[in-house]
Amino acid sequence: xxxxxxxxxxxxxxxxxxxxxxxGLARRITADYAGKEVLLIGILRGAFVVLADLMRRxxxxxxxxxxxxxxxxxxxxxxxxxxxxxxxxxDIAGKHVIVVEDIIDTGITLSYLRRSLLARSxxxxxxxxxxxxxxxxxxxxxxxxxGKEIPDEFVVGYGIDYAGKYRNLPDIxxxxxxx
Ligand SMILES: O=P(O)(O)OC[C@H]1O[C@H](OP(=O)(O)OP(=O)(O)O)[C@H](O)[C@@H]1O
Ligand SMILES: Nc1nc2[nH]cnc2c(=O)[nH]1
Numbered sequence: 001x002x003x004x005x006x007x008x009x010x011x012x013x014x015x016x017x018x019x020x021x022x023x024g025l026a027r028r029i030t031a032d033y034a035g036k037e038v039l040l041i042g043i044l045r046g047a048f049v050v051l052a053d054l055m056r057r058x059x060x061x062x063x064x065x066x067x068x069x070x071x072x073x074x075x076x077x078x079x080x081x082x083x084x085x086x087x088x089x090x091d092i093a094g095k096h097v098i099v100v101e102d103i104i105d106t107g108i109t110l111s112y113l114r115r116s117l118l119a120r121s122x123x124x125x126x127x128x129x130x131x132x133x134x135x136x137x138x139x140x141x142x143x144x145x146x147g148k149e150i151p152d153e154f155v156v157g158y159g160i161d162y163a164g165k166y167r168n169l170p171d172i173x174x175x176x177x178x179x
Contacts, residue, residue, distance in 0.1 A: 026059075039097050040065070044067065047100050066088075069083065094122070114141075128145035133152055157173050
């Protein structure tokens with residue numbers, strides 16, 4: 001047991017377990033896109049850690065780009081309103097795009113991104129998330145690459161923050177957040 005932000009917390013996924021999961025996702029992408037070039041779009045800020053590890057294990061010609069979106073304030077619940085804080089600088093028309101997320105909760109962020117990115121005519125568009133909380137879904141989403149499904153717990157570490165902090169923790173912790 002460890003205290004994070006004064007809250008009780010337990011390791012949900014160790015760094016070693018995360019490495020295995022990310023390696024498995026990278027192998028699937030390498031096989032699925034054989035002979036093609038991919039564009040990975042990391043959704044800032046949380047996805048930068050998984051994206052950095054994932055792309056180094058993908059054995060394909062690979063480009064990277066970033067968008068920053070936000071649907072959470074300082075707290076632990078989604079506002080339900082997605083804002084694009086930083087858009088792509090490049091054209092994605094004709095590219096094989098994989099959007100990389102750290103976590104999917106309600107699905108609102110990715111369903112908004114799907115609409116926004118499909119309108120830009122990529123050759124293909126798929127989604128990857130390290131973590132998914134299926135019990136929290138408020139919109140249906142087809143996510144091809146899911147690292148691990150987790151219960152409805154508030155998690156931090158490996159890029160995922162609590163009030164802007166703890167992204168640097170190598171393991172992922174479940175926090176005992178009061179209701
Ligand atoms: O499925 P949803 O309910 O839409 O939630 C998922 C979103 O929430 C987190 O981002 P957050 O807004 O916390 O921003 P951050 O990545 O900058 O920490 C996560 O990175 C996803 O983008
Ligand atoms: N930090 C954090 N952000 C989230 N966004 C959606 N779910 C979560 C979560 O469990 N933890």
